[in-house]
Amino acid sequence: MVYYFESTVVSPPVLLFMGFDKNENEDLIRWGWPExxxxxxxxxxxxxxYLRLRQGQTIDDIPSSVLEDAAQLVKANSIMGNKMNDVDIVYTMWANLKxxxxxxxxxxxxxxxxxxxxxxVAKRINDIVNRLNKSxxxxxxxxxxxxxxxxxxxxxDKKKVLREQKKKQEEEERKRRDDAELKSYNSLMSAETMSKYDDGNDSDEFM
Incomplete structure (x- = not known):
């Protein structure tokens, strides 16, 4: 069983969740997401x-209000930590767990x-904990x-991006070939035109 909570201090809301016991925690450790x-x-x-970020977000992108919600939720779900003031909360990306x-x-x-x-976290803030528990x-x-x-x-998604990149490269290569052929054709036509109007007489005088 997993408990899910919605933090509405940002829009759109973000998801916080935790395992029911150490066995669920073990599964979360094993099958966590990079986000x-x-x-x-x-x-x-x-x-x-756990806080699930959107793809592309980093730990530096977490708003302080969301960090506060997560920290208060952790503290409230610690037998010892809930009784203590001035407790430290540690956090890191799932990929850093060993x-x-x-x-x-x-x-x-x-x-x-x-x-x-x-x-x-200086102390438990009941307003935050109660708000999270309602969700x-x-x-x-x-x-x-x-x-x-x-x-x-x-x-x-990666395959789609690669296909689009390949298609774009092919289109750019085709455009380069077309431009090169057009340039070659224009050069040829220019040479033929000069030849057509060249009568071989260098003199500009005429009788």
Whole structure:
């Protein structure tokens, strides 16, 4: 089971989601999308909250208001973190999550520590948490099927772009050939015209 939340602080709204337990978290880790940003309370147990970016967006494009929503949702879903003030929330792109065989279920590390960002949450803001909880819905997605569909659509889009690029190149090459042929034809016609009006007499005098 996955819990989905809608953050309406931006338009269009963005999607936040988290697993019901560590087993769902494990599936989210395995079948996450390149567009997913992972959030967790630093150094204490908490839910794994994800923000799904649109294709082409980066972690630098996340508005501060959306970061605040994600951070508050993570804090509210941490037994220890929810009781604490001045907690740090860490977040990074899904692709930076590292999973090794010796890790417990739901546990993750990072490929590159320098790509992990941190933000401080002074206290729980009930208005934010309540707003997000009102949008909460439960679903039972097939993580693998969704990821495979996403990848298939991406491959199709890339093939379409390549086809369009190839078509454009062929059209440009055809235009270059046509221009070259036209230039050659014009040069030929010009030479024939000069020959036609040249009587071989260099003198401009006539009797």
């Amino acid at each position: 997913d940003v992972w959030f967790h309370v630093d150094k204490v147990s908490s839910a794994h909250v 999973k090794t065989p010796d890790m417990d279920v739901g546990q993750v590390g990072f490929h590159k520590e320098k790509e992990v960002r941190k933000m401080r 909460k819905r439960e679903e039972h997605p097939d993580f693998r099927a969704e990821r495979e569909k996403r990848d298939r659509l991406e491959r199709e």
